[in-house]
Amino acid sequence: MARTTFGRGALAALSAAALLALGACSTTAPEGSDAGSGDAGSGDDLITIGFSQVGAESGWRAANTKSIQDTLTAENGFDLKFSDAQQKQENQIQAIRSYIAQGVDVIAFSPVVESGWDAVLEEAKTAGIPVILTDRAVDSQDETLYESFIGSDFVLEGEMAGQWVAENFDGQGIKVVELQGTTGSAPAIDRKEGFASAIAGTDIEVIDSQTGNFTRAEGKTVMEGFLQAHDDIDLVFAHNDDMGLGAIEAIEAAGLTPGEDIKIVTIDAVKDGMQALADGKINYIVECNPLLGPDLADIAKKVIAGESVEKRIVVKDEAFDQEAAVAALPTREY
Amino acid sequence: MSARVGTVVKHHLFWPLAALVALLVACTIKRPAFLRVSVLDDHLFGAPIDILRNSAPLLLVALGMTLVIATRGIDLSVGAVVAIAGAVALTFIASSPDPDSLGTVVGAIFVALGLCLVLGVWNGFLVSVLGIQPIIATLILMTAGRGIAMLITGGMITTVNSPPFKTLGSGFWLGLPVAALVAYGVFVVVAVVVRRTALGMLLEAVGINPAASRLSGVRARTLVWTVYAASGLFAGLAGLIFASNTMAADANNAGLFIELDAILAVVIGGTALSGGKFNLSGTLAGVLVITTLSLTVTVLGVSPLVTPLFKALVVIAVTLLQSPALRARLRRRRPGSPAPRVEQPAENPAQEVHA
Numbered sequence: 001m002a003r004t005t006f007g008r009g010a011l012a013a014l015s016a017a018a019l020l021a022l023g024a025c026s027t028t029a030p031e032g033s034d035a036g037s038g039d040a041g042s043g044d045d046l047i048t049i050g051f052s053q054v055g056a057e058s059g060w061r062a063a064n065t066k067s068i069q070d071t072l073t074a075e076n077g078f079d080l081k082f083s084d085a086q087q088k089q090e091n092q093i094q095a096i097r098s099y100i101a102q103g104v105d106v107i108a109f110s111p112v113v114e115s116g117w118d119a120v121l122e123e124a125k126t127a128g129i130p131v132i133l134t135d136r137a138v139d140s141q142d143e144t145l146y147e148s149f150i151g152s153d154f155v156l157e158g159e160m161a162g163q164w165v166a167e168n169f170d171g172q173g174i175k176v177v178e179l180q181g182t183t184g185s186a187p188a189i190d191r192k193e194g195f196a197s198a199i200a201g202t203d204i205e206v207i208d209s210q211t212g213n214f215t216r217a218e219g220k221t222v223m224e225g226f227l228q229a230h231d232d233i234d235l236v237f238a239h240n241d242d243m244g245l246g247a248i249e250a251i252e253a254a255g256l257t258p259g260e261d262i263k264i265v266t267i268d269a270v271k272d273g274m275q276a277l278a279d280g281k282i283n284y285i286v287e288c289n290p291l292l293g294p295d296l297a298d299i300a301k302k303v304i305a306g307e308s309v310e311k312r313i314v315v316k317d318e319a320f321d322q323e324a325a326v327a328a329l330p331t332r333e334y
Numbered sequence: 335m336s337a338r339v340g341t342v343v344k345h346h347l348f349w350p351l352a353a354l355v356a357l358l359v360a361c362t363i364k365r366p367a368f369l370r371v372s373v374l375d376d377h378l379f380g381a382p383i384d385i386l387r388n389s390a391p392l393l394l395v396a397l398g399m400t401l402v403i404a405t406r407g408i409d410l411s412v413g414a415v416v417a418i419a420g421a422v423a424l425t426f427i428a429s430s431p432d433p434d435s436l437g438t439v440v441g442a443i444f445v446a447l448g449l450c451l452v453l454g455v456w457n458g459f460l461v462s463v464l465g466i467q468p469i470i471a472t473l474i475l476m477t478a479g480r481g482i483a484m485l486i487t488g489g490m491i492t493t494v495n496s497p498p499f500k501t502l503g504s505g506f507w508l509g510l511p512v513a514a515l516v517a518y519g520v521f522v523v524v525a526v527v528v529r530r531t532a533l534g535m536l537l538e539a540v541g542i543n544p545a546a547s548r549l550s551g552v553r554a555r556t557l558v559w560t561v562y563a564a565s566g567l568f569a570g571l572a573g574l575i576f577a578s579n580t581m582a583a584d585a586n587n588a589g590l591f592i593e594l595d596a597i598l599a600v601v602i603g604g605t606a607l608s609g610g611k612f613n614l615s616g617t618l619a620g621v622l623v624i625t626t627l628s629l630t631v632t633v634l635g636v637s638p639l640v641t642p643l644f645k646a647l648v649v650i651a652v653t654l655l656q657s658p659a660l661r662a663r664l665r666r667r668r669p670g671s672p673a674p675r676v677e678q679p680a681e682n683p684a685q686e687v688h689a
Contacts, residue, residue, distance in 0.1 A: 055586050056484070056489050056490060056491060056584070056585065056586050057491075057584070057586060057587060058491065059491060059493075062489075062490045062491060065489065084484075084489065084586075086480070086586050087586065087587075180638060183638045183639060208635055209638075210631075210632055210635075210638055211638035211641075213587075215584065215587050216580040216582050216584075217576070217579060217580045217582075217584070217587070217588070220579065220580060221388060221628065221629075221632075222632055224384050224388075224629070224632075225628075225629050225631075225632025225633055226632060228361075228365065228368060228380075228381045228384065228629065228632075228633055229364070229365055229632060229633040229635065242582075245580075246580060249504065249579075249580070253379070253504065254374070254379065255374040255375055255379065272493060
């Protein structure tokens with residue numbers, strides 16, 4: 001009796017382990033893996049690039065992933081190994097370690113959080129694999145740990161949002177609530193800082209600030225809480241479109257009109273957000289360009305060719321008000 | 335008199351309800367109008383309504399979890415099932431030619447619930463027929479399930495615009511949120527079925543001693559199989575409500591850690607993880623505590639940096655107060671308490687009342 005139980009337990013543990021491995025594999029994209037056909041080194045002229053994405057938490061991220069997968073193709077000279085970290089740093093570190101073990105030519109990743117990367121980046125450096133950061137930065141003191149950081153200037157994005165609010169509402173004593181991104185992430189920290197610095201010296205007041213974790217569901221529940229906690233909210237500043245879209249739902253459920261009774265300012269400019277802006281439910285969106293694929297391809301080629309690259313490549317961001325959204329919407333790629 | 339107070343305090347619902355009241359009082363002190371419910375656009379509106387609506391998915395998941403735990407099992411896969419249900423339903427609606435039609439939405443709901451029932455049956459098969467440890471058996475789907483959901487959505491967040499589907503999560507019927515009506519309706523039906531028939535007793539028998547109950551003619555295997563299937567189905571329904579709430583299927587984040595919240599709700603409600611006696615009213619209280627806690631964090635303006643710590647402190651307080659060992663120790667330390675002689679009978683509730 002005891003023996004069969006043990007046998008069953010072992011069998012179960014084995015099948016669980018097998019499925020764990022399957023689960024990890026199923027998130028890697030099929031693109032590019034056909035050309036690589038097993039050997040991790042650059043067998044032909046293809047540059048093998050291991051990319052660890054944050055997750056699929058928002059529409060922005062989806063556009064970013066698509067840009068990278070569409071650019072780093074075999075036709076363009078790349079063998080892309082893509083993995084999704086599901087917003088967990090440990091998954092990302094694991095993915096980077098596996099890329100090091102496979103001996104890829106370049107490692108690129110968008111760090112989930114800012115801190116705690118030194119050890120694994122040191123390993124990559126020791127293995128002689130150049131690292132490129134995309135979208136989000138790390139707070140490491142040692143700049144030699146990575147070749148380049150491609151991405152938007154989050155502080156500037158926060159400032160642009162804050163400036164628009166200051167220009168339009170200074171002197172009216174408006175009260176702002178803020179929906180922050182994932183606690184500890186670079187965009188959340190920087191956008192908060194940029195917004196605060198842009199409205200400093202005005203009579204605009206941020207009366208509450210909570211994390212909505214960059215997701216629509218949490219943006220909605222947190223906004224519901226804000227509406228219960230405060231009577232006098234004039235404006236919502238959301239660190240991304242998805243939380244802003246969640247806030248719209250909560251505001252509508254409270255019988256108020258988003259865009260009029262409560263103004264909404266967000267960052268990202270993904271399709272759903274732009275649509276809401278064109279519909280008048282959002283008042284202003286600062287773009288955060290997700291199309292980093294071409295820049296990444298360019299830098300990766302230069303790094304492999306031994307050319308020097310700039311440590312910081314800032315992607316140009318625009319901003320849209322409601323009229324601009326109506327004009328821009330038909331031609332938007334994402 | 336003190337004996338009566340003692341009985342009330344000893345009731346399994348006392349501490350969870352005390353915690354719930356404490357949270358509501360804290361919110362009301364901060365916001366005097368917190369508990370006010372008003373009528374707005376022909377439906378009720380206010381914090382209590384928000385709590386009811388937002389508790390719907392967790393209530394469904396915790397309901398299934400209570401039944402599973404009663405049979406000495408556990409179902410870790412519910413979070414993944416929540417994600418799969420949303421992914422299936424929204425992908426179905428998004429790919430249909432007419433997303434606005436009621437037929438499409440009903441079809442999507444049936445397909446999603448059907449698949450979740452199959453997943454629940456799969457868990458039940460692993461546990462009841464193959465005899466795999468429940469924690470391992472359901473861990474398989476917990477890990478693989480999000481992969482399945484990602485596969486269905488193609489790694490993207492699927493969003494749709496379909497008014498009939500939106501009704502499930504955000505709509506109102508007779509002034510009350512549809513999501514809450516569905517979840518609480520299912521809860522009442524299950525409670526009646528379990529408590530008005532012998533089913534509840536049989537489940538407890540299986541949980542207390544599977545071998546003895548089987549020998550006395552209880553069909554333990556079928557019962558265990560059924561509770562896992564029910565857990566899968568309820569998690570699927572929770573997933574539909576969750577997806578409908580935001581009209582987006584997020585394979586990574588939908589229902590993330592809901593299995594832990596559900597287990598917590600069951601434990602706060604006084605059902606032991608070792609199986610046997612279970613209580614659904616306790617689970618309901620636990621669910622309301624957890625949902626209210628999230629709203630309390632926002633209303634009190636707790637900094638996002640310490641939110642997890644704040645939640646943990648509340649949970650620790652409730653579970654500690656419920657711990658029989660700690661309560662016995664506190665009673666013993668209290669000045670003027672009966673002589674140590676009474677210590678042994680104190681374990682027996684019947685004698686305690688008479689003391």
